[in-house]
Amino acid sequence: MRLLYLADIRFPLERANGIQSMETCHALASRGHRVTMVVRPDTQRPPRDPLVFYGLPPIDGLRIEYARAGGSPAVRRAAYVAAALSRSLGRVRHDAIVTRDLGVASALLRFPRLLRAPVVYEAHGLASETAAALPDLLSTAPPAGETKTRRLAARDARVWRKADGYVTITNGLAAELTRRFGPRPRLAVVPDGVRLARDRAMPPPAAGPFTAAYAGHLYPWKGVDLLIDALARLPEARAIVIGGHEAEPDIHRVRARAAEAGVAARVTFTGFVSPGDVAGHLRGAHAFVLPNPASALSTGFTSPLKLFEYMAAGRPIVASALPSIREVLRDGENAILVEPGSGAAIADGLRRLMNDRALGDRLACRAFADVAAFGWDQRAARLESLLDEVVRAS
Numbered sequence: 355m356r357l358l359y360l361a362d363i364r365f366p367l368e369r370a371n372g373i374q375s376m377e378t379c380h381a382l383a384s385r386g387h388r389v390t391m392v393v394r395p396d397t398q399r400p401p402r403d404p405l406v407f408y409g410l411p412p413i414d415g416l417r418i419e420y421a422r423a424g425g426s427p428a429v430r431r432a433a434y435v436a437a438a439l440s441r442s443l444g445r446v447r448h449d450a451i452v453t454r455d456l457g458v459a460s461a462l463l464r465f466p467r468l469l470r471a472p473v474v475y476e477a478h479g480l481a482s483e484t485a486a487a488l489p490d491l492l493s494t495a496p497p498a499g500e501t502k503t504r505r506l507a508a509r510d511a512r513v514w515r516k517a518d519g520y521v522t523i524t525n526g527l528a529a530e531l532t533r534r535f536g537p538r539p540r541l542a543v544v545p546d547g548v549r550l551a552r553d554r555a556m557p558p559p560a561a562g563p564f565t566a567a568y569a570g571h572l573y574p575w576k577g578v579d580l581l582i583d584a585l586a587r588l589p590e591a592r593a594i595v596i597g598g599h600e601a602e603p604d605i606h607r608v609r610a611r612a613a614e615a616g617v618a619a620r621v622t623f624t625g626f627v628s629p630g631d632v633a634g635h636l637r638g639a640h641a642f643v644l645p646n647p648a649s650a651l652s653t654g655f656t657s658p659l660k661l662f663e664y665m666a667a668g669r670p671i672v673a674s675a676l677p678s679i680r681e682v683l684r685d686g687e688n689a690i691l692v693e694p695g696s697g698a699a700i701a702d703g704l705r706r707l708m709n710d711r712a713l714g715d716r717l718a719c720r721a722f723a724d725v726a727a728f729g730w731d732q733r734a735a736r737l738e739s740l741l742d743e744v745v746r747a748s
Contacts, residue, residue: 355741357382357389358442358471360453362434365393365418366407369571370659371454371478373629374546376408381547381734383415390448392441394434395420409630435461443469449745450474450519452737456481460509463516472518472748474741476544477527479655482507487649511535519744521737524678526654540747542740545682547733548662548725556637556668564588564708566672567639569596569632570660572604577645577674579611583697584643586615588704594622596635636667641707641714644673647695654678665725670714672703682728688721 361375375391383389396402405412421437423430438458442451443465453459454476462473485498485506498506514520514531519540522528528543559565566585568578578595585593598605605623612618624635636642642664646656654677661682664671673679675691685691690706692699707714 355387355449355738355745356447357387357741358448358451359389359391360438360442360451360455360458361391361393362423362431362438362455362458363393364395364397365391365420366396366402366404368626368629373408373659375454376404376410377547377549377730378733378737380408380410380413380416381730382737383413384731385734385738386415387738388415388417390417390419392419392421392438394423394430407628431457438462442471447471450741452476452741454478456506456509456513459513459517463513467518467748472744474519474521474744475513475517476521476523477531478523478657479527480507480530481510514538518748519740521740523657524655525681526677530654540740540743542736544733544736544740545728546657546659546662547728547730548659548666550666550726550729556633559638559640562638563590563592564641564704565592565594565639566641566643566704567594567596567636567669568643568645569627569636569663570658572598572608574604574607575646575649577647577695578608580645580647580695580697580700581643582608582611582615582617582621584645584700584704585612585617585620587698587701588708591704591708592620592622593617594624594635594639596624596627596632598623599626632663633667636663636669639669641670641672641704642667643700643704644671644679645700646674646676646679648674648676657682662725662728665721665728668718668722670707670717671721672700672707682724683721686717688717688724690717 359379363372366372379389379391404418421434423433435458439461442462448471450472452474459473459475462470482503486503514535521542521544523545525543528541568581570576572578581593585591612621627635644661656678671689673683673689673691674694676694683689683691690703692703
């Protein structure tokens, strides 16, 4: 198939949506499809090569095009949407258009099918709920007014009803959309994935103090503060926090939390690490922590990349027992699941692993076996099945 993938992101992007978009498109191209990504140019000079940045081999079926989109955020957004529409409605036709951008999907769906290829939208949440919740969850997010929230809710409903195909990353999100807007055809639940060949199980960590690792962004809703609280209850343990940007407030907030808790000397902050280098930092850990508290963003909708990276790395996992996490992890089988939002519960889970290494080995082995179903190629195969159905119905 000839696929057009639209992503209004600077590229390459170190955040999860950039990684997921690139891995998905590369995997689809590896399966023989011709994939064109339309993104915004890199802001670094000289521009970085996306394949080098993400540690992926060149492949003939993947083409990356850069939309001319600069200026203020509003101008940049308008320019990207215009470029996406021009590319989608131009003379070069594709078999399907894929995007996880609700605004782009909504704009495309205003055009009749005679003028465009089928549109497949990939949802990672409800835009209206995310906008309303962001000020409580992200340090720098502005409040969303009632008018904006209503507009996003109407857009959520419209794209659900009009998209030619629809993807969610969790069963919980699919169920909530169906509850709100009714059933729809050509719906697939396709979780995120992991690069299995690169992230295969690591050798045991070197001798030393028990170390718990967290990898990812440090937004409040990610819950890394709870790992700091847990460490304060485990005086014999250490932690490594992989991620965060010095130019953003979150890493400074978590460092301050560590200092206040009296554990700063036992926490290593790496700052930003390129995607290909994360595994090297994880090698020194004895366990991984996924500490998301219950929130509008994480309870039923999130499918964290780091969940699958943890499973593939061959270490035991302590994770919040959220519905979205329980779709993949099972307490006592492939992870220890604990009460969300509780540093004490995370500490108890880590203490179990500290006191019972055989338990940790058993959980890690089962998680490693289970993650084989979540490689990027498997994700691409699931998307391919939906895309085949969409193209046949068009």
